[in-house]
Amino acid sequence: MGFFKDLFGSGEKETKGTEDPIPWIPLTSLDQLNEIEEKSHTKAQVIFKHSTTCGISRMVLNMFGRNLNALKHQMDFYFLDLHAYRQVSDEVGYRFQVLHQSPQILVIRNGITVAHDSHGAINELDLEKFV
Numbered sequence: 001m002g003f004f005k006d007l008f009g010s011g012e013k014e015t016k017g018t019e020d021p022i023p024w025i026p027l028t029s030l031d032q033l034n035e036i037e038e039k040s041h042t043k044a045q046v047i048f049k050h051s052t053t054c055g056i057s058r059m060v061l062n063m064f065g066r067n068l069n070a071l072k073h074q075m076d077f078y079f080l081d082l083h084a085y086r087q088v089s090d091e092v093g094y095r096f097q098v099l100h101q102s103p104q105i106l107v108i109r110n111g112i113t114v115a116h117d118s119h120g121a122i123n124e125l126d127l128e129k130f131v
Contacts, residue, residue, distance in 0.1 A: 022065050022072055024048075024079040030091055036078065037095070040108040044075045044130040047096075048122075049082050049089060049104040056119060057103040063123050064105075074131045 027036075027047060036045045048064065051057040068077075082089040082102060093100045096108060101118030107130050108114070117125050 022068055022077050024077055027078040027080040027088060027092075028085055030088055032078070033088070033091060033095055036076075036108055037111045039076060041110055044114075044127075045078065045108040046075050046127065047078045047080055047092060047106045047108070049080045049092065049100075049102055049106075051102040052081055052083055054102060060103045060119065060122050068127070071127055071131065075127065 036047070039045055048061065050061055080089060080092065089100065092098070092106065096106055096113040096116075098104070098106055098113055098116050103122060104116065104118045105122045105125060106113050106116045107125075107127065109130060114130060115125060
């Protein structure tokens with residue numbers, strides 16, 4: 001039975017190790033874009049634009065969170081539900097000069113976008129370069 005439990009899980013909810021290593025800041029208002037721009041002069045700001053209706057977006061988000069434990073205190077990570085906050089999503093594109101994609105990541109330093117990617121390329125972006 002141990003083999004099958006290891007392979008398929010026990011069916012019980014496991015709480016150990018399931019917490020999100022990223023301290024996400026919900027991006028819900030246009031005013032926060034001013035804050036992101038200002039804070040980017042002292043520390044990199046990361047915006048993750050997520051589509052709650054897209055399986056690819058969910059997969060990329062899950063993979064993204066697995067590798068960032070070392071960076072979670074060196075950058076601010078904003079999470080944008082682009083369906084719930086469409087106006088904010090549109091303004092992110094205008095303000096930071098990036099064509100809308102979903103899922104999408106933007107890295108903001110000194111008030112400008114220094115890196116951005118979408119879909120599977122998100123997880124290939126080396127965020128350590130922007131610390």
